[in-house]
Amino acid sequence: MTTLSNNSAKAQAHTNIALIKYWGKKDEQLIIPYTSSLSLTLDRFYTQTTVRFNSDNDRDSVQINGQFISGKAWQRVHDFLTIVRDLAGIHLAAEVSSTNFVPTAAGLASSASAFAALAAAASKAAGLKLSKTDLSRLARRGSGSACRSIFGGFVEWQRGTSDADSYAQPLSQVGLNDVKVIALTTESGPKPISSRQGMNRSVATSPYYPTWIKVAQHDLIDIKVAIAAGDFTKFGSISELNAMRMHALTLSADPDFTYFNSETLAIMNEVKRLRHAGIECYYTIDAGPNVKVIVQSANATKIADTFTKLLGQNRVTTLSAGPGVHYL
Ligand code: DP6
Numbered sequence: 131m132t133t134l135s136n137n138s139a140k141a142q143a144h145t146n147i148a149l150i151k152y153w154g155k156k157d158e159q160l161i162i163p164y165t166s167s168l169s170l171t172l173d174r175f176y177t178q179t180t181v182r183f184n185s186d187n188d189r190d191s192v193q194i195n196g197q198f199i200s201g202k203a204w205q206r207v208h209d210f211l212t213i214v215r216d217l218a219g220i221h222l223a224a225e226v227s228s229t230n231f232v233p234t235a236a237g238l239a240s241s242a243s244a245f246a247a248l249a250a251a252a253s254k255a256a257g258l259k260l261s262k263t264d265l266s267r268l269a270r271r272g273s274g275s276a277c278r279s280i281f282g283g284f285v286e287w288q289r290g291t292s293d294a295d296s297y298a299q300p301l302s303q304v305g306l307n308d309v310k311v312i313a314l315t316t317e318s319g320p321k322p323i324s325s326r327q328g329m330n331r332s333v334a335t336s337p338y339y340p341t342w343i344k345v346a347q348h349d350l351i352d353i354k355v356a357i358a359a360g361d362f363t364k365f366g367s368i369s370e371l372n373a374m375r376m377h378a379l380t381l382s383a384d385p386d387f388t389y390f391n392s393e394t395l396a397i398m399n400e401v402k403r404l405r406h407a408g409i410e411c412y413y414t415i416d417a418g419p420n421v422k423v424i425v426q427s428a429n430a431t432k433i434a435d436t437f438t439k440l441l442g443q444n445r446v447t448t449l450s451a452g453p454g455v456h457y458l
Contacts, residue, residue, distance in 0.1 A: 137222075138182040139254035143246030143279045144452040145175040147311055147422050149369040149414060150350045151376040152274050152287065153342070154333040161274045162296045164333070165346040166289045168353060169278045172311060173452035175240065179228040179247035181211075181255040187223040194228045210245065210272045211252055217268075218256035226252075241325075245272030246279035250455045265455065266297040282453040284357055286350075300454075305360030310430045312423040314437055315445040316393035323387055325417035331387070332379040342379055346372065366412030366424050373414040391419040393441075400440065404433060 152167035192199050192207045199207075211224050228244065249269035253260050260268065262280055270277035270287075278285040278298040284306075290296030323331075333339055349372045356364035380387050394415065401413045401423055411433050412424045425433050430448055438446045 137184070137255055137257075138180065139251045140178065140180040140458045141247045141250035141254070141455055142176055142178045142458055143243045143250065143276075143455040144171050144173065144282070145177075145240040145243045146171045146275065146278045146285065147414060148275065148278075148416065149365075149424075150346060150353055150372050151416075152329075153346075153376045153379060154329045154339065155274070156289075158330070160293050160296075161270050162292065163274055163287070163289045164343050166350055167275075167278070167287045167346075168301075168350055169275070169285050169287075170309065170311065171279060171282045171285060171452045171454065172313075172449040174447060174449050175232050175243065175313070176452070177228060177230050177240075177243040177247045178458065179226065179244070179251045181248065181251040182225045183220065183222040183255055184225055185222055187225065190224045190226065192226045192228075195230060206272070207248065210248060213268070213271050214249075214252045214256050214258070217253070218258050220256055224252065224255070240275075241273035242275040242279045245269050245276035246455050248272060249276065249280075250457065254457065262454070263297050263299070266299070267293060270296060270298075280455050283451045286354070301354065301357060303354075303358035306357045306362060306365055307360070308426050309362070309365075309451065310425050310427055311449045312425060312430065312434050312437065313447045313449060314397055314421045314423065314441060316391055316397070316419045316421070316441075321389075321418055323389075323417075328380060328383075328387065328389075328417055331383045331385075335384040336379045336382040338379060338382050342375060345375055349375070362426055363410065366410065369414050369424055370412040377415065389415065389418050394419045394421055396440075397421045397423075397437070400436070404436065409433060 146169035148167050148169045150168040152163050154164040156162045156164050190208045246269045266277040266280040278287050281300040284301040285298050287298040353368045401411050404411050413421050415421050434446055434448050
């Protein structure tokens with residue numbers, strides 16, 4: 131039987147917001163994307179996960195926020211743990227306990243922080259000593275966006291062509307140091323379609339998908355120039371445009387779908403109104419109805435107050451850049 135000297139580890143990973151979106155897999159099994167993407171890791175939304183490999187158990191147990199999970203969600207964690215076990219050459223079942231720290235009503239937990247924390251905790255508990263690059267490659271196998279949450283600040287996921295060269299790394303040239311993100315939660319029930327299903331359908335049926343691959347590549351080059359130069363206006367404009375280009379792939383899929391609800395549209399209009407009134411801000415939206423508004427510190431309070439009046443206080447959270455994954 132395999133023995134592990136210290137078979138338990140606890141890690142914390144933060145969510146990230148994509149500014150150039152990942153939307154579509156070239157390889158569904160290994161999660162190799164069609165396009166590279168870029169994100170900002172955030173400070174106030176994060177996941178803490180403890181993993182312990184235990185020779186007394188014959189089945190993985192997984193608790194999220196104090197509740198044992200089963201079914202598809204359990205299977206996804208189990209499959210991921212099996213990748214870690216194969217890497218480490220062990221055959222022990224794991225006990226996983228995970229807590230999401232997301233301010234009240236701020237919305238769904240993110241698979242990015244969840245799989246980044248799980249990758250770090252599980253690999254260490256299994257006795258592996260992975261570099262950040264290898265941790266990023268591992269986290270990618272759980273959820274694509276998780277590979278970016280290994281690092282703090284601005285992070286690029288270089289799509290690569292294989293498991294070996296598809297991983298994230300922090301941007302080396304950053305002249306943009308003043309970015310805040312105001313997270314706005316809309317009235318939302320469960321997602322009608324997961325990001326995984328949504329991107330697969332977009333790839334398979336949107337006639338615009340080949341164009342997305344080309345355009346996303348240019349958006350990425352342009353936003354990196356803006357980040358290096360500290361050009362907030364260019365940075366915000368490209369982020370907003372790229373998000374809308376991604377969402378156009380849902381509207382043009384067959385059957386078509388959208389993640390927007392009426393509040394999403396109302397918030398988008400409000401951001402445009404503020405901008406026309408000279409208060410600079412931009413929006414970005416992931417695979418759900420919630421909106422993130424990109425602002426600079428000088429305007430952050432004013433803009434957050436505007437949305438607090440519209441949505442109520444516990445649906446507005448102002449975030450800054452956050453750190454990469456770390457052990458606790
Ligand atoms: C819209 O990383 O959740 O947030 O790899 O299937 O787990 P899987 O997808 P996931 O997709 C994220 C999609 C997005 C854009 C992004 O984060 O880049």
